[in-house]
Amino acid sequence: xxxxxxxxxxSEIIVLSSNSYEVETGExxxxxxxxxxxFVKSLEKEYSYVxxxxxxxxxxxxTGTSDKKYLQELISKIDTDTSAAVKEYAYRNGTRYSKKxxxxxxxxxxxxxxxxxxxxxxxxxxxxxxxxGGYLL
Numbered sequence: 836x837x838x839x840x841x842x843x844x845x846s847e848i849i850v851l852s853s854n855s856y857e858v859e860t861g862e863x864x865x866x867x868x869x870x871x872x873x874f875v876k877s878l879e880k881e882y883s884y885v886x887x888x889x890x891x892x893x894x895x896x897x898t899g900t901s902d903k904k905y906l907q908e909l910i911s912k913i914d915t916d917t918s919a920a921v922k923e924y925a926y927r928n929g930t931r932y933s934k935k936x937x938x939x940x941x942x943x944x945x946x947x948x949x950x951x952x953x954x955x956x957x958x959x960x961x962x963x964x965x966x967x968g969g970y971l972l
Contacts, residue, residue, distance in 0.1 A: 847886040849913065850875050853894045858925045858932050862893070872923075891925040 855868025872889055879887045892909055909926055925932045948954075954971060956964045 893927045
């Protein structure tokens with residue numbers, strides 16, 4: 836990163852992890868990869884001129900083994916990916932998934948707060964809890 840920052844030139848960094856997220860119900864999840872994704876998101880904010888892509892791979896084929904041919908097939912799919920809009924992918928059993936956000940219409944049903952109710956406020960975000968408590972009083 837120091838060299839990229841020094842040159843200040845547009846670059847692309849591809850980050851790979853293995854089974855960091857559950858895409859299909861019941862699959863094995865490696866909890867250590869989630870921290871890597873958070874680190875990449877931080878780098879993305881700091882180095883805005885660098886394009887980051889994050890791939891979460893299922894490195895084990897359907898037989899539960901990780902053979903060279905299967906891994907080469909996964910890598911070839913990454914090499915052919917030219918989409919700039921999507922930056923997060925997961926591959927499971929040869930299928931590519933991407934994270935998408937869709938709009939949702941919410942009904943206005945009030946705040947859900949009850950007058951003279953009892954509320955436990957906790958946090959650690961500075962004065963958010965204090966301000967919320969003041970509002971409730």
